[in-house]
Amino acid sequence: MSTENTNAAATAGKDTPSPKPKRGWFRRNWLWFLPTLILAIVVVGGGVVYWSVFVRVYRLDVCQSAMKAIQSDKVLQQKLGQPIHPVWWPSREFTPSSRIEKEEKEVRWKIEGPKGRASAHVQAKLRMGEWQTIIFDVTLADGK
Numbered sequence: 001m002s003t004e005n006t007n008a009a010a011t012a013g014k015d016t017p018s019p020k021p022k023r024g025w026f027r028r029n030w031l032w033f034l035p036t037l038i039l040a041i042v043v044v045g046g047g048v049v050y051w052s053v054f055v056r057v058y059r060l061d062v063c064q065s066a067m068k069a070i071q072s073d074k075v076l077q078q079k080l081g082q083p084i085h086p087v088w089w090p091s092r093e094f095t096p097s098s099r100i101e102k103e104e105k106e107v108r109w110k111i112e113g114p115k116g117r118a119s120a121h122v123q124a125k126l127r128m129g130e131w132q133t134i135i136f137d138v139t140l141a142d143g144k
Helices: 003-013 026-058 059-074 074-080
Strands: 097-100 103-113 118-125 129-141
Touching: 026 059, 026 103, 059 074, 059 103, 059 118, 059 129, 074 103, 074 118, 074 129, 103 129
Parallel strands: none
Antiparallel strands: 097 103, 103 118, 118 129
């Protein structure tokens, strides 16, 4: 008996182990992929909520024209400082509120400068195809 026959007979009785199947991409990377996916969903969702609540209100034509008037007012520049801008990260008391209807817009929001904060309020109605401002006031922190 030759050695080749002995080796062939010994290996014929044993099952040769099959190679392990390769793991898929998700099985190899799930540990970092799932937290990243959840974080991305939370960030995008937060951005959508922020845009729909705050930025949409600040971009109204009535609000933008009021901000131009506020920024060019000399008394407000003296009281609030330069530059004057809307409060972009509002706290509970500084949230913009708006009533937007087909022919009427009313917006209240907070503005700030280096020297302090104030609240702005504008109400406009659509008359004969043009927006006409009915109420436009700015109240400083001291109530004036």
